[in-house]
Amino acid sequence: MPVDRPTRPRRLSSTRARLAFLLTCLCLVVGFAVHAQQAPAAGVDPWAVFETAWFDTVGVTDGLPHSTTTAIVQDKRGLIWIGTFGGLARFDGYRMQVFGQEPDSYAGAVLPDSYVRALMPLDDGSLLIGTNAGGLVRFDPTTSRFHVYPIGPGGTSNGKIFAIARSHQPNVYWIATEGGIDRIDVGNDTITRESGRPGDAHDMLARTFVVAEDKVGNLWAGANNGLFVRHPGGHFERVVSTDPAVDEMLHDQVWAIRQDSKERVWIGTGQLGAFYIDAQGQGHQVPGLSGKGGMARRRTIRAFHETPGGVLWAATDGAGVVTYDFNTGSLRTLSHDAAMPSSLPGDITRDIYQDTTGNIWVATELGAARYDPNGRKVFSVLPSPLETHTLSNANVHGVFVDPRGRVWLGLGMGRIDVLDLSKGTMRHLQLDGEQAERDVQAFVVAPDGSIWAGAQGVSRIDPDTFALRSSMVPALDSRLILSMQRDGQDILIGTYDGLFRYDTVTGVLRQMRHDDADPKSLVGDQVRHIVRMSGAWWYATISGISIAYDGEPGFTNLRHDPANPNSLPQDYTGSMVFDSHHRLWLGTFGGIAYLEKFNPRGPFRFGVIGAREGLANTKINALLIDHDDRIWASMANGVAMVEAGSHRVFDLGVRDGLRIPSYIHRSAAEAPGGELMFGGLGGLTVVRPYWTAPQAAPARLEITHVAINDKPLPLSQVPEDGGRIKLDSDGRNLRVDFALLDYRAAAETHYAYRMEETDSAWNEVAHNIPPSAIYTNLSSGTYTLRLRATTRGLDARTIESTVRVTVTPRWYESVWTQLAGILLCVGAFFGLVYLRTLYLRRRAQLLQIQVDARTRDLKAANERLAHLAGTDELTGSLNRRRFLEQAERVRQGAANDGIPFSLVLLDIDDFKSVNDTFGHLAGDTVIRETMRVISSMCRADDLAGRFGGEEFILCLPGALAEHALDITERVRHALGSLVIVHGDYRIRITVSAGVAMWRGPESLNSLLGRADEALYEAKNEGRNQSRLAGL
Structure with missing residues (x-):
């Protein structure tokens, strides 16, 4: 097939050139005039040459079986598969499941050869694997096992598989091998030989490195001795060109073929770089990319990939990745920089793959490198002595824009870097x-x-x-x-x-x-x-x-005044900026202070945005404001954006492109294009406030691994969102591994899980721990397991996923078994209750007999104690306490009924002489006999008691004063005529008495007092007489 170089476009005439120049200048003048009023228009990015592509590397320390990676793909569930020299790995962003030739491979699945050269995900979730010596292999997710296709008749042409390509026919794929090209129909697992047939180019060598089918059905083959193509219904023929330079490239080894969005077919060669063939079949070289002097540096180009933005990435075997922008024609090399850990980890690259969320993966000899083209709202200009567009020192202490729009960076060690964005140059000064x-x-x-x-x-x-x-x-x-x-x-x-x-x-x-x-x-x-x-x-x-x-x-x-909440929040101050509403914003080490209405003469009443509003750190190093009145703040450990009106705070993260963690005080400035620059410890951070990421599929929160009783489920049984996990009657321990499959900022993604029927709150997964939900000893039943991932950044989101978990009951946990068990338990319960009732009833009867007997004894004892407590021990009559209690009841009755009563106090005259003459025992006899006489002369309702010592007291209910005095006199005369015998002694006594009648509502104490006064009146008037107290 002939391929010809296209003719070059004609040059513009000098008049047209001058007119174009004048129009360009006019546009620039207008652009500068309106720049201060609006965000910069989209166009060529002046920062492109300074922006450092930041690669995150997945390597051996992350679980790869070998550092040299060869192929990268993504399966239908969103997981990344990485082929290496030492086996195959399935990666969810946190965990590796490794398949190799060893018996301890994941789920026991063993590869016939651990050197993986090519991968192809299939629509049914399985995976085709091309190995270096073990032939073609298919991974079956339903069994987690490998099916090895035969080599030779009925199988592949050779055991060394270089590439696998998709056909437009359903279930059909092309296989490039050491022995030629094969076709496999994965629907029925049939393999047929496609090259080396009669009619094919006689000089086409069997060794084929790559095969690809274009949109019209042409099958392109890159062989050891050049490029060949087979048109639909035809035979393989060599592709040639009348242009000697292109034809030379067509005869070189061809390792990479890809058709781009403009239907051009790109060809990567062994030593002569890359070129493309347009839709008309003409071959074109790309200056700087084609030929021995190109940026590939005579290294084999192993793979191509076109980004949605129209940039071609070419993987080279030793020169890193070369990018070619279709829109600007600019070329750039992404290679390993020993002074820059975020650079491509190795320059030997074998594959490039872009996943569904936009990440670009590069297979290198030192791991799989991942670049996020969507995280470019923020980017870094980093230091390196090995590149011309990198900083000469790591720490950016000052940022300044001169009147010409050049950016001056004050660095450590007396260094200054000057960035001329209009020319794309950087000058280093010392x-x-x-x-x-x-x-x-x-x-x-x-x-x-x-x-x-x-x-x-x-x-x-x-x-x-x-x-x-x-x-x-x-x-x-x-x-x-x-x-x-x-x-x-x-x-x-x-x-x-x-x-x-x-x-x-x-x-x-x-x-x-x-x-x-x-x-x-x-x-x-x-x-x-x-x-x-x-x-x-x-x-x-x-x-x-x-x-x-x-x-x-x-x-x-x-x-700062602690007593004034409207003073400066902290004395350590720095940046000051105004927004379009003339609000002043001020950076302090106590947060962002602001004045809603700025008056140059005050008063200055500051508000503050701090930790309560969401700032991750209140030590504000620098502030800048974009054209939409959004405040951007560099802090001691990060960058935040604040909406001026709502004061809503957004902490930037890795998903936005923020990579430099720490920043320097006041080191900030706005670039001529509206970009915001912040100087940090480790480089310059540049924020594009108006940059919008390309459209990409939203990240899915997926379950990536399930183990029941520590036994992994086959991958086909791992449920998706809304799916179900079923545990048999013996499976009560569950482990569910899950991950947000965007592979970005694992350390900034926060995970949680919750089993709704058993957990009262979300279980938070600890930082830097791979997210897993683990449950043990689950009871039978149906549960809802909810999974959650929360991201950080300007587009922070919360993603949730739900799966149903069913635990099969054991035989004794079935409904009928449980019902029978319940009935049996109920019967046994009532039987036991009846027997226990009989026993308790009999026991209660015996206890009641004992209780009754003890109650009687206790009652008698209490009555005796009560009697003793209220009885005078010597006379057996009422003692003073008991008498007063009963007398008080008489008084209360009199108060209620109006019935009078009287109180009488009697005292033995000269009782001391009785004790002194006859002894104390004789005195006791006198007291007993006196009490006996008094009691014998009382009525049934009368109260008589010993008041204390030789004093006695009477309470006469219903007795008026004269009646009471009469009773008292009779008692006094009876005692006066009494002869008390004690041994050989004959003792006679007299008594004096005081009588008082109650007068309502008089208290008992008052009545006693009047009776006592009457008694002492009788004593004072000669004793042996009674006196009536006055009313």
């Missing part, structure tokens, strides 16, 4: 003298247009020639420069030792410092940032903010 080993933290445009750089002292840089002059201000050569701004002919310089104002005309240098005795002095000596406001200069220090109003002496100082 300060000398005292600044050679110091961090470059500040830049300013001097009145003469030169660039001044501050490190230790100040240097001047010619903006045209980049000539350096050190020690512009000799007096500052020993001081570290933190910030600089121009004020007319003066330069304001912030240092650790206060603020300096340098007159560039006279050379006069003035210093302003903090003075504790002067409240209008500078608030602090460490001046970190200088900002021009309306009619004033604002100086941010670590001790607060000083404001110098034009024409006024001294400073107005703003500090």
Whole structure:
């Protein structure tokens, strides 16, 4: 088949060229005029040459059986399969399931050869595997076993399989082998030989490295001696060209073939790079990619891949990956950089694959590398001494944009890198003298247009020639420069030792410092940032903010006041920016402070956005605002975006492209195109606020492995979202491995799971632990297992997946068995209850007899105790306590019924002489006999008792005073005539008495008192008489 070089387009005439130039200039002028009012328009990315492609590597430490990877594909469930020199691995982003020749391969599935050369996922979930010596193999997910196809008759032409390609016919695939091209129908597992037939090109060697079918059905074959094609219904014929250069490439080894979106067929050769054949059959070289001098450096091109954005990736065997942009024609090499761990891990690349969520995987000799083209809202410019468009030092201490739109980066060790975005160049400068080993933290445009750089002292840089002059201000050569701004002919310089104002005309240098005795002095000596406001200069220090109003002496100082919630949230201050609504935003080490209505003269009532609003870190290093009034903040350990109106906070993450973890104070600036630049420890972070990721399929939260009683399920039985897991009667232990299959930012994806019927809350998976849901001793029944993944970043999302879990009951857990068991238990229960009732009833009767007997004894004992407690031991009558209790009841009855009663107190006259004369025993006899006489003369309702010692008391219910006095007199006379015999003694006594009648509502104590007074009246008047108390 002849292939010819197309004719070159004609050049534009000189008139047309001038007109085009003028139109271009006009467009540029208009573009610069409107730039400040709107986001930059889409076009050629000026950062493309500086943007570092960040690769994450999956290697041996992650579980790969061998570091050299050869083929990468994704199955229908979304899992990545990686072929290596040492076996095959199935990867879910966290775990590897490895298949090899060893008996301990996953699920016991053993490959005939561990060197995997080619992979092809099939629609039924199975996988075709081409090995180096073991022939063609098919993995069956229903059994988790490998089916090995025969080699020779009825099988493949050779045991070495180089490539597998899809045909447009259902279930049909093409196999490139050491012995030729084969066709396999996976529907019936038949293999037929397709090359070496009568009519095929006689010079076509059997050794075929690659085979591919284009959209019209042409079958392209890359053989050991060139490119061949078979048109539908025809035979293989050699592809030739009348262009000697193209024809030479057509006769080289062909290892890669791919048809792009423009229906061009790209050919990768053994030593001569790559070229393409257009739809008309003409061959075309690509400058820089084709020929021995191309970027492939005479290395074999092993694979192609076209991205949705129209960029061709070419994998080379030793020169890394070469990319070719169809839109701009630009070429770029992605290769290993020993100074950059995020670069491609190895330059020997054998395959390129883009998964459904957009990740581009590259098979290298040092692992599988993954690049995320969707995570480019944020990108990094990284350091490396091996590349021309990388930084000369890792730490970016200052970022500055000069009037020409060039980006100046102040780096460590006195280095400065200048990025000219319009030209795509980077210039490296090295300060000398005292600044050679110091961090470059500040830049300013001097009145003469030169660039001044501050490190230790100040240097001047010619903006045209980049000539350096050190020690512009000799007096500052020993001081570290933190910030600089121009004020007319003066330069304001912030240092650790206060603020300096340098007159560039006279050379006069003035210093302003903090003075504790002067409240209008500078608030602090460490001046970190200088900002021009309306009619004033604002100086941010670590001790607060000083404001110098034009024409006024001294400073107005703003500090944090713990007693004032509207003061600065923290004294360590830095960046200050305004949004389009003239709100001031201020970075502090206590969060983002803001003034809703900025007035240059105050009052300054600050609000704050901090941890409560969602900031992951409140130490704000720098602030920038995009054209949509979104605030972007670099923090001590990350970058956040804040919506100005709602104060909603978004923490950027790896999915956005954020890779540099730590940032430097005040190191930030907006690029001419609206990009936001933040200097960090490890490189420069660039944010594209308006960049939108290409459309890609949403990531799925999938179950990737299920084990029941530690036995893995066949992969075909692993359920998808909404599926079911069934455990038999012996399977009560369940392990479910799951993962979000976007393979991005595993450390920033938070997982949780919950079995709704058993878990009251979500079970959170610990950080850096592969997500698994583990349950043991599950009871029979049906459960709902919910899985959850939460991502971080500007597009943070929560993805959930659900699966039903059914646990089959054991024989004794069936409904009928349980019902019979329940009935038996109920019968046994009632039987036991009846027997126990009989037993308890008999026991209760015996206990009742004992209780009754003990109750009687207790009652008698209590009655005796009660009697003893209320009885006078000597006389057997009522004692004082019991008498008063019963007398009180009489008083209460009298109060209720109006029935009168009287109280009588009697006392034996001169009782002491009885004891002294006859002895105490005789005295006791006298007291007993006296009580006996008194009791014998009382009525049935009367109360009589011993009041204490030789005193006695009577309560006479219903007795008026005269009646009571009469009774008392009879008692007194009876006692006066009584002769008490005690041994040989005859004793006579007399008594004195006091009578008192109750008068309502008198208390008992009052009544006793009146009776006592009457008694003592009788005593005082001669004894042996009764007296009636007055009413």
